[in-house]
Amino acid sequence: MTLPHAIVETPVFMPVGTAGSVKAVPQHLLEELDARIILGNTYHLYLRPGHELIRRMGGLHRFMSWPRAILTDSGGFQVFSLNELRKVTEDGVEFRSHLDGSTHFFSPEHSMDVQIALGSDIAMAFDECTEYPADYGRARKSLDLTLKWAARSKEHFERHKHERPWRQGVGCRGEGTEPTQPNRALEWGAVDFEGKVPSLFGIVQGGMYKDLRRESAERLVEMDFPGYAIGGLSVGEPRELTREVIAETLPLLPADKPRYVMGVGYPDEIVEYAAMGVDMMDCVLPTRAARHGLLFTSEGRLNIKNKKFAEDEGPADPNCDCLVCRRYSRAYLRHLMAAQEPLSAVLNTVHNLAFYLETMRKVREGIEAVGAA
Ligand SMILES: [Zn+2]
Numbered sequence: 001m002t003l004p005h006a007i008v009e010t011p012v013f014m015p016v017g018t019a020g021s022v023k024a025v026p027q028h029l030l031e032e033l034d035a036r037i038i039l040g041n042t043y044h045l046y047l048r049p050g051h052e053l054i055r056r057m058g059g060l061h062r063f064m065s066w067p068r069a070i071l072t073d074s075g076g077f078q079v080f081s082l083n084e085l086r087k088v089t090e091d092g093v094e095f096r097s098h099l100d101g102s103t104h105f106f107s108p109e110h111s112m113d114v115q116i117a118l119g120s121d122i123a124m125a126f127d128e129c130t131e132y133p134a135d136y137g138r139a140r141k142s143l144d145l146t147l148k149w150a151a152r153s154k155e156h157f158e159r160h161k162h163e164r165p166w167r168q169g170v171g172c173r174g175e176g177t178e179p180t181q182p183n184r185a186l187e188w189g190a191v192d193f194e195g196k197v198p199s200l201f202g203i204v205q206g207g208m209y210k211d212l213r214r215e216s217a218e219r220l221v222e223m224d225f226p227g228y229a230i231g232g233l234s235v236g237e238p239r240e241l242t243r244e245v246i247a248e249t250l251p252l253l254p255a256d257k258p259r260y261v262m263g264v265g266y267p268d269e270i271v272e273y274a275a276m277g278v279d280m281m282d283c284v285l286p287t288r289a290a291r292h293g294l295l296f297t298s299e300g301r302l303n304i305k306n307k308k309f310a311e312d313e314g315p316a317d318p319n320c321d322c323l324v325c326r327r328y329s330r331a332y333l334r335h336l337m338a339a340q341e342p343l344s345a346v347l348n349t350v351h352n353l354a355f356y357l358e359t360m361r362k363v364r365e366g367i368e369a370v371g372a373a
Contacts, residue, residue: 001227001258001279003121004166004196005061006069008036010258010279011367013270013360014071015353016287019044020054020064023287024345025353027066032323033354034361037069037121039282042114043078047097047104051117059119059165067175067189071282072120073262074111074153074203077129077231088128090145108152112160112200119165120198124229125153127203132235139207146205147219154223157200166193201227201260208241210248217252227258227280234263234283243272250277267296267359274363286356290348293337296355302330304348309334322354 001008015022015030017038022030030038040060045051057063060070079086079095086095092107108126115123126149130142175189202225206212220228230249233242246261253259260280261273270281286296293305297317304316315325316333324333324347336344 003037003069004164004193004198005067005121006036008069009364011270011274011360011363012037012280013356014039014280014282015356016041016282016284017064017066017070018284019048020060022349022353024291024342024349025287027064029323029350030066030353031068033350033357035068035353035357037071038066040070040072040118040120041078042072042075042111042118045072045118046075046114047099051114055117055119055165058167058170059117061119061166062170062172065173067172067191069121070119071122071280072115072118072124074124074126075106075114076111076127077262079106080129080131088145090148092126108149109156112153112156116157116160116163116198117165122227123157123198123200125150125200125202125225127205127231129235130205130207130232132208132232132237134207136207136209136212139205139209139212143206143212143216146203147216150202150220150223154200154202154225161197161200164198166191166196168193199226201225201229201258203229203231203262204249204253205232207232208237208245213245213249214252217249221252221254225257227260228253229260229262229280231262233261234265239269242269246273246278247276267356270356271359271363274360286352287349290352291345293344293348295333295348296352298355304330304333305337306334316351317355320351320355320358322351322358324348324351324354 015035015038018041022038054060054063079093082095086093092105094105096103111126127146128142130139169190171189171191173188202220204216206216250259258279261278264281264283293303295302295304295316298319309330312330314330316330317325328347333347
């Protein structure tokens with residue numbers, strides 16, 4: 001994918017940076033891990049610090065000093081997770097902030113305005129994430145709403161996408177510049193954004209019903225988005241069903257455009273889905289699990305809190321070449337966790353992300369090898 005801020009090779013795993021930060025990992029380490037694209041959550045950034053503030057700061061890239069690509073969700077998923085704090089109408093969703101209880105309204109148009117103000121490379125259409133389980137009538141109604149909202153999202157986005165906050169010639173700190181003086185932080189890189197605009201992806205919904213998924217996919221393809229997501233998965237359904245819906249829906253989406261499955265998954269799942277033809281995935285799992293001491297390794301999952309690691313001098317994963325595994329022992333990682341040291345979250349997360357990103361790198365390598373053969 002050639003995006004305004006990066007060329008991204010697919011299949012790709014995208015670390016989740018909820019509130020303008022991939023929790024516990026500074027941006028220079030994300031660069032070192034070779035993350036090319038991260039997620040930002042529209043709902044969280046809209047509430048705090050506010051999209052207008054971020055626009056004034058030159059957009060999310062410059063605000064958080066992340067020169068590579070950013071994908072923003074539509075805010076829909078978070079808003080719909082609020083349950084009793086929301087009210088859905090054809091026009092949009094009224095919801096109460098989880099921070100202070102204040103009332104807000106998101107429509108497809110407003111979601112586009114917020115995502116454009118944030119300056120994302122890839123924005124997502126405003127959709128209703130159908131809950132699980134949902135009966136057929138409910139999934140049908142939800143799908144109809146999502147299709148109407150997709151059309152409104154696209155229309156508004158096309159009219160306003162040029163209002164993205166990236167300034168001509170101004171990139172992020174350090175980007176494209178050599179550290180010529182100690183206060184390098186004051187230098188801003190020069191980047192050519194001439195003619196570069198963000199893209200908007202459509203989202204397939206339809207609950208767990210094949211015919212609804214088909215209709216959703218076909219109608220979105222008619223609207224002609226540059227990329228498509230399969231949403232409404234990982235909402236509590238059994239893993240078999242997730243796989244089934246992906247397998248049913250993927251062939252209905254153009255193979256020459258990015259196909260993105262939102263909110264998945266475990267390391268073996270992202271490999272499996274990539275093999276099925278999925279190009280993009282994101283999940284809070286590697287970052288969230290890390291903060292709870294769960295490490296993903298080539299030998300399976302490992303709970304670093306376990307007493308058996310107390311004097312284990314080996315690395316978290318003997319087959320991992322990440323900066324954590326090269327330097328720190330399981331014993332030390334376990335101690336940090338027990339002592340509730342903030343560094344624990346940093347090191348655990350860096351390893352888990354390294355493992356996920358490396359897993360996908362190997363998948364890409366495998367695809368290249370097959371292509372070359
Ligand atoms: Zn590692």
